[in-house]
Amino acid sequence: MSDAQIFRPESAEQLLETMSWLVSEKMPVNLQGRGSKRLIGNPDRSATTLDLSAFTGISLYEPEELVMSAGAATPMAEINKALDQAHQMLAYDPPNFASLLGLADKESGSLGGMIATNLAGPRRIKAGSARDHFLGFQAVSGRGEAFKSGGRVVKNVTGYDLSKLMAGSWGTLGAMHQVTVKTLPRPEKSRTVLVQGVDADEARTIMSAALNSPNEVSAACWLPKSLAERSDVDIFRHLNNSCVALRVEGPGPSVQYRCKILRDRFKSEGKIEELHTSNSARFWREIRDVSPFAAKIDDRVIWKISVAPTAGPAILSQLSNLKNAEGFLDWAGGLVWLAVDAPKMGAESLVRDAVNRHGGHATLIRGPEKLRREISIFHPQPTPLAALSRRLKDNFDPFGLLNPNRMYPGT
Amino acid sequence: MRMPEPDRETLANRQTIAAELRRIVPGDGVIVDEDALRPFETDGLTAYRTLPLIVVLPETVEQVAAVLKYCHQNSVKVVPRGAGTSLSGGALPLADGVLLSLTKFKQILELDYENRCARVQPGVTNLAISQAVDADGYYYAPDPSSQIACTIGGNVAENAGGVHCLKYGLTTNNLLGLELVTIEGEIIRIGGKHLDSGGYDLLGLLTGSEGMLGVVTEVTVRLLPKPECARALLVGFNSSEAGGDCVAAIIAAGIIPGGMEMMDHPAINAAEDFVNAGYPRDAQALLIIELDGPEAEVDYLIEEVSRIARENGASSIRISESEQERLTFWAGRKAAFPAVGRISPDYYCMDGTIPRAKLPLVLSRMREMSDKYGLRVANVFHAGDGNLHPLIMYDANVPGELDRAEDFGNDILKLCVEVGGVLTGEHGVGVEKRDLMGEMFTDEDMAQQQRVKCAFDPKALLNPGKVFPTLHRCAELGRMHIRQGQIPFPDIPRF
């Protein structure tokens, strides 16, 4: 396109200047961090791009204070490296969807993008998601005004918690240039207890019993046999069986003790196996990154479905008759990852109906461009809630300049 | 502290408004009698008192919706109220406002263990939730010291914390869903039993919004299985620096205790005088460190923490050997406020947060301020997360002391901001810290926050006069100052 342009401000002042100019021109923009999530959402983007990739670098990291501040576009790889050195982590298991989305660059994500999409991996059930570890930010609104919220301390109720609103807003409320997050110590040891040969319903009971026990299970998922076979963790793949996986983390003696309790507790449900630290880490990385559906040849549509944990198996079975449908459960049943061959509208209405019966939401994470143009990517909200969200959007971005249509049509 | 001038027309219409509200809430649910209004005139910040115009105590969501709709249509202000334990004046009534009390919403609607959550009405007390699920082996994690009295609705509105927040999070990290009634009387459900929002995170936004965005009529909270066991250490130090170093070293070792509280010398002695918990009276700082979880883990960590404490110069270490002893360790800390209340006619409880490393600096500056204002101060401190509760002692009957206490408090909070912290960690801004907001936020920051309010409450009827030093009209806030300009920085790469 001839009028396609990219603005790449390099300082907060330049960002503000750019936004003010865009506002005066009423020119919509496509906000981009490092572009790792560009394939998620409606593909029709504004001709003009506001490229935030210049805002990089860790400006503050105090491990004993459990806090890190960084430019919003700091690569996750850089963040992870710094955290590794201090034996810390972002406790919500930030996923990396590079392979799932078929990106060439496997380390393309940014910290700001992780927050703006509010994603979380298997530890979500214990530690929360990006929003729970997001302490503060500096941004420029769609009004062309600089604003900030939060701070660098965890305990903070000064003013409205706009950090929560920015997390998961997919760049539709403001352009963040600086973010501050909470970091946590990495557990010393991790092990995973596997219960083999159970179906999704049996898994539901096992996962619930495990999480309701005082053993501090930090992740619980279920994989059918067909997906277990795709794992790169040899010891797991060789089991050649459907499995519930329960992760236990912490100091060594505690992990061994709790694993034993879990093994004893569930040995009557299925054959037990255990993954040790490095195998356990690799296994959960696969679950976190939805690796079972990330093979190059897999071009199915991917839905991410969040429901009450007890509803997960029911949703899976309701949707399992769809063409080439496969699914697995994370978050103790509360997260359904569904892959389906769906040339017609991505099976949207069936997915939405199934979810609405239980309460929750479904988001299309992967799909061909045409499909992403035709259907709603995010779960449609009931009218009063949608109206409220719309009014919020208008109060940050009255001309609808920031990522138009990225979340909902018309916003 | 100035509140907005009461609206004369509303004051004059008091009887009509009461009559209309009686049509919505029959029986004794509408209070106009002055004696009966009196108990509502203040909250936990007792220095401020105002008789509300009317108190209304609805019993159903439909009544709440009808009351709000009526108030909206007639431009009558509304102050939601739970148990009235707010320490920031969040529930302070308005002379021209209806006080909407949620105390009749006392039911626990559903316990769903398989999904590890409970659905409760907003007037249920924080402790009642944990008590209801205790026998089945569960609890609700956030535990403000006021938990016997404060309501879950008030906890949501203030994003309340407690001594276990370091490990288990604040209210905002322990909610799954809300039912909210807007000022227009619309009933909206947000979240449910699933995790995260499919759209904007309104659940997160509403938590801590101090009753200014809507009235919460139902809350779905996360339940946790009770830890297998809990043990505590009581560690004394000869200086607050050493205590602070010990806290940092514990976290640097990768240990996040269930609770980690610090008290300074005056607080230790006030508590010891009151409950005889066996605290070391000569210590300059006392840490209570609680470790919870599986027995094997707790035993292991107790050893680790003892070692770290010794390495950081602990002058005394005691480890609880029984549940009784653990509770005794806590008894002094939990009674710290009333203990200070015993040695001073009045006290003023502050609530700033600082980066933990700044503790020694802040404590020494606080001692200087204490000399300057001629008022004593005792400190209790959520040490793990840097949340400070200085208790300033004064006598309201001595002319000028309350003002001095407030000035002292303001200086402390300004200091918190100066060292990189914030004005309030868990008690909220309310009226108390309203006029200090400018210490942390620019006018533009605050304008953006107020625009959020405009999305919910365009007529600014819900709890006005709280949080923001000046409440601008939404029309004014919506106005855009568009600066026509050149294409920005033409000299840098753009393609």
Ligand SMILES: Cc1cc2nc3c(=O)[nH]c(=O)nc-3n(C[C@H](O)[C@H](O)[C@@H](O)COP(=O)(O)OP(=O)(O)OC[C@H]3O[C@@H](n4cnc5c(N)ncnc54)[C@H](O)[C@@H]3O)c2cc1C
């Ligand atoms: C006899 C034996 C059994 C093994 N069983 C498993 C298994 O079930 N699952 C798995 O993922 N890997 C197993 N391994 C492989 C081994 O635990 C890993 O490769 C280990 O070296 C990786 O350490 P880690 O830090 O990941 O595990 P960690 O959790 O740190 O393992 C701790 C230590 O315990 C030892 N260990 C683990 N399981 C056993 C066992 N059943 N009997 C005796 N010693 C043991 C390991 O050798 C390791 O040194 C086993 C190894 C041996 C020698």
Ligand SMILES: Cc1cc2nc3c(=O)[nH]c(=O)nc-3n(C[C@H](O)[C@H](O)[C@H](O)COP(=O)(O)OP(=O)(O)OC[C@H]3O[C@@H](n4cnc5c(N)ncnc54)[C@H](O)[C@@H]3O)c2cc1C
């Ligand atoms: C001795 C003492 C100890 C305390 N310790 C702690 C502590 O450890 N941690 C902590 O965080 N706080 C503490 N507090 C402060 C206070 O208890 C909390 O802020 C609590 O959450 C307030 O709950 P409440 O029901 O009393 O609310 P109220 O005081 O009645 O109201 C507080 C605010 O919430 C709003 N509100 C109340 N109910 C609703 C509703 N249903 N919908 C919308 N808005 C509503 C009100 O408008 C007001 O703005 C303490 C207070 C005291 C007196």
